[in-house]
Amino acid sequence: MSGTETETAARQGWMGLLARAPAARLAALMAGRALPGFDWLRVPETGGVMLRGRTGGTGAPFNLGEMTVTRCTLRLASGETGHAHVMGRDRAHAERAALVDALMAGPRAAEIRAEVLEVLAAEEAARRHERAAKAAATKVEFFTMVRGE
């Protein structure tokens, strides 16, 4: 993987994490943090994204239905741009996600990674683990009835 590809993969990782994060949790992690001023390149806008599935899960695409998504793009006074596409209609969530994205391109990346992204990632992993553990508890253990005894 080239340097650019690694950077892209890392950015895809945190952008997805921010989109999936509970809006209130992201807000709490950003609260009390000194945030830089910025200009909007695209103000937060809510719209619909058409989800697609595939026939049989693997075949030809078809339209499944839409979901609400809010997007925005901003530029920090120091020049870095941040972008967000997040599920739902919460403009503040999109703004915070774009701010984090922009801060990750600048000198505060280490602070944001440790105090916001890694916290969100750990919490998401814990949520997913708990759900998978509950599913595992409902897995059927078959046993064989021995005949003729």
Place this chain on the structure above:
Amino acid sequence: MYVAVKGGERAIEAAHDWLAEERRGDPAVPELTLEQIREQMTLAVNRVMAEGSLYDPDLAALAIKQARGDLIEAIFLLRAYRTTLPRLGVSIPVDTGAMRCDRRVSATFKDVPGGQVLGPTFDYTHRLLDFALAAEGEAPRARQAEPRQEPTPRVTEFLNKDGLIQDEVRTEDTPPDMTRQPMEYPAGRALRLQALTRGDEGFVLGMAYSTQRGYGRTHPFVGELRIGAVEVEMEIPELGFAICIGEVTLTECETVNQFSGSRTEPPQFTRGYGLVFGQTERKAISMALVDRSLRWQELGEENTGAPAQDEEFVLAHADNIQGTGFLEHIKLPHYVDFQSELELVRRMRADAMTAKDPAT
């Protein structure tokens, strides 16, 4: 002669005021919050999102509250809202093979890799009213076990390895979108699946049930039913790459159906497919049965004239918002139409009387 009149504004305003009061119910009872509806009426929220064709649990909860629990009215509200949204793009087709399954069962293979995972199901409950729920109690806690880390493989993959089941050939064709172009017949499978996934659960269930009772029989088994979370990814042109924009819960059903073969195909199993927003398994199974039934022509099967084989009949009547709009409009004033009918019947009666009794 009938003279057109205006009026009713005051009556309409009073009716809407009363509607608001009745919606609230007894003020001594605490008002429902949207969070309560979203968290505790989840399957109603799921149905409204599926048939409203818009994934947004908060909006669906609001629609249910506003509609006083009338789910078709709530679906109507969500559909109306949906039309106001600019289309920001389309997702990459979701990978249901990577679903983090809450539930995954197969009725065809007992020892399927990944196992039979029941999840939070009503199956095997006794369907006896639980009066304990009438009282407030402690929040229940689910049991946990060592979780599966890897994705759960698809059941149809096992049959596919032996060529025993019809393959789903991957394409990247742009599917038609019934929210952008009027329906045209023959619709094709992609358009049928879009219409079925947002179709009325009761209607799609009725159609599916009719195939089980012999009207276009397809001998289905539930090869696999899975419910869980999938990530939604979209290409962002200004970034030049795809990102995950959120996560949705989906229900997927694949049926395995008998097929005796045709002039072009050897005997093999065929498939029906259902994929629906939320935890909505009755709908997803129904969708898969109706999908399979509508494929009779493609698979070279006989048209027995069964309703569930008639694509236009099924798709044109599956939508409960279209249906309710046309049905309920007949309760609105039709005074002029009816006046003309009345005059016509009077004239016909007078003519009939004269013919019967020419003496008068």
